[in-house]
Amino acid sequence: xxFLSEIVEEIRSDLNSxxxxxxSRWDDQYLETKIHxxxxxxxxxxxxxxxxxxxxxxxxTLDISFETREKDCAVITFECPNVISVxxxxxxxxxxxxxxxxxPFVRIRKGYSTxxxxxxxxxKKEVMWDYKHLEQNAMVLQFFNNTHLVYVMVRAMFxxxxxxxxxxxxxxxxxxxxxxxxxxxxxxxxxxMRKTQxxxxxxNTNQTEIPR
Amino acid sequence: xxMDDVIAAACEELNCSYxxxxxxxxxxxxxxxxxxxxxxxxxxKNVTLEVNDKKTTLPADVAKMIEVYHCISGEKYCxxxxxxxxxxxxxxxxxxxxxxxxxxxxxxxxxxxVVKYFGLYTDEDxxxxxxxxxxxxxxxxxGWKYSRRYLKDYGVGLMQxxxxxxxxxxxxxx
Numbered sequence: 001x002x003f004l005s006e007i008v009e010e011i012r013s014d015l016n017s018x019x020x021x022x023x024s025r026w027d028d029q030y031l032e033t034k035i036h037x038x039x040x041x042x043x044x045x046x047x048x049x050x051x052x053x054x055x056x057x058x059x060x061t062l063d064i065s066f067e068t069r070e071k072d073c074a075v076i077t078f079e080c081p082n083v084i085s086v087x088x089x090x091x092x093x094x095x096x097x098x099x100x101x102x103x104p105f106v107r108i109r110k111g112y113s114t115x116x117x118x119x120x121x122x123x124k125k126e127v128m129w130d131y132k133h134l135e136q137n138a139m140v141l142q143f144f145n146n147t148h149l150v151y152v153m154v155r156a157m158f159x160x161x162x163x164x165x166x167x168x169x170x171x172x173x174x175x176x177x178x179x180x181x182x183x184x185x186x187x188x189x190x191x192x193m194r195k196t197q198x199x200x201x202x203x204n205t206n207q208t209e210i211p212r
Numbered sequence: 213x214x215m216d217d218v219i220a221a222a223c224e225e226l227n228c229s230y231x232x233x234x235x236x237x238x239x240x241x242x243x244x245x246x247x248x249x250x251x252x253x254x255x256x257k258n259v260t261l262e263v264n265d266k267k268t269t270l271p272a273d274v275a276k277m278i279e280v281y282h283c284i285s286g287e288k289y290c291x292x293x294x295x296x297x298x299x300x301x302x303x304x305x306x307x308x309x310x311x312x313x314x315x316x317x318x319x320x321x322x323x324x325x326v327v328k329y330f331g332l333y334t335d336e337d338x339x340x341x342x343x344x345x346x347x348x349x350x351x352x353x354x355g356w357k358y359s360r361r362y363l364k365d366y367g368v369g370l371m372q373x374x375x376x377x378x379x380x381x382x383x384x385x386x
Contacts, residue, residue: 053227089228089232089362089365090228090229090232093229093231093232095231096231097231104230104231105231106230106231106234106235107229107231107232107234107235108235110232110233110236115235115236115239116235118235118239120238120239120242121235121238129231
């Protein structure tokens with residue numbers, strides 16, 4: 001089990017030992033945001049460069065219940081946190097479907113395409129879903145063709161793993177494996193070190209280079 | 213074999229998401245099956261249809277028409293002379309008379325006709341059932357189209373391999 005606080009402490013410790021200055025300016029919230037961003041970037045890079053095998057330690061499971069039911073157009077809406085963008089083909093959804101985890105529902109759109117206009121799907125009765133940004137800062141999952149749907153299971157890699165409902169960062173494990181944790185620490189530490197480098201002091205000798 | 217089985221096999225082979233690609237793959241399977249000029253897996257079928265407004269809708273599994281005749285009198289109708297087919301619609305174009313400047317069709321509304329055709333093998337809901345030995349052909353077709361769409365990730369070599377495999381399988385299944 002790897003906790004978010006462990007990663008924060010490791011980064012703080014690395015920065016402290018490397019630079020020997022007071023680290024009090026890095027508050028936990030800032031470092032946590034850096035960690036979430038680094039995680040999303042590294043997973044995306046991994047998928048593009050190495051392959052599409054998804055380590056289950058990066059994935060979070062969410063059982064969600066419905067928010068609204070629009071009877072007029074037979075749509076059920078579930079609120080769902082942001083998922084990461086993996087590459088040009090996929091985003092962070094690993095599974096969206098039945099709560100038993102064995103029956104995935106089909107996604108309507110992938111990017112621009114809406115294949116449900118094809119006559120082949122005119123009589124389609126299976127449950128389909130779409131991921132949309134309907135309101136400010138609220139992403140929703142919409143389900144079609146089943147107005148009785150109450151619970152669904154979502155397995156995904158979220159942008160900010162702490163935003164999923166009931167996530168407690170003091171108890172719940174942060175969705176990374178040891179390798180990813182090491183890479184996150186290196187990336188964030190390196191980034192912060194670059195930002196905290198003091199500018200070269202200008203000496204009063206004639207050797208000072210004038211920038212061109 | 214269900215169409216979903218072929219889609220699942222293709223997703224596994226291409227290492228891509230089932231949820232995100234199932235609809236497109238279904239369209240691809242449909243394309244490959246419709247353009248496959250083989251009679252080996254087609255079965256002869258009969259269906260009785262009612263004509264309304266000089267037309268009737270054909271079943272979705274029609275691959276090749278054999279004949280069309282009147283349900284009671286047994287009178288046969290000729291393609292392109294008595295009727296024409298547009299998409300999934302059979303339209304009667306021949307008229308028997310003109311009454312009050314209106315053409316009277318040879319098949320009045322409410323008439324029952326029998327359509328005899330070669331159709332794809334389907335289940336009770338009319339969903340196409342994939343013959344076992346077509347699986348590789350269809351997976352190769354999906355692989356070809358998918359790798360062509362994401363050429364940067366899969367490379368030209370792999371795309372051509374899938375294309376060749378599809379053509380070989382297609383020849384083997386004629």
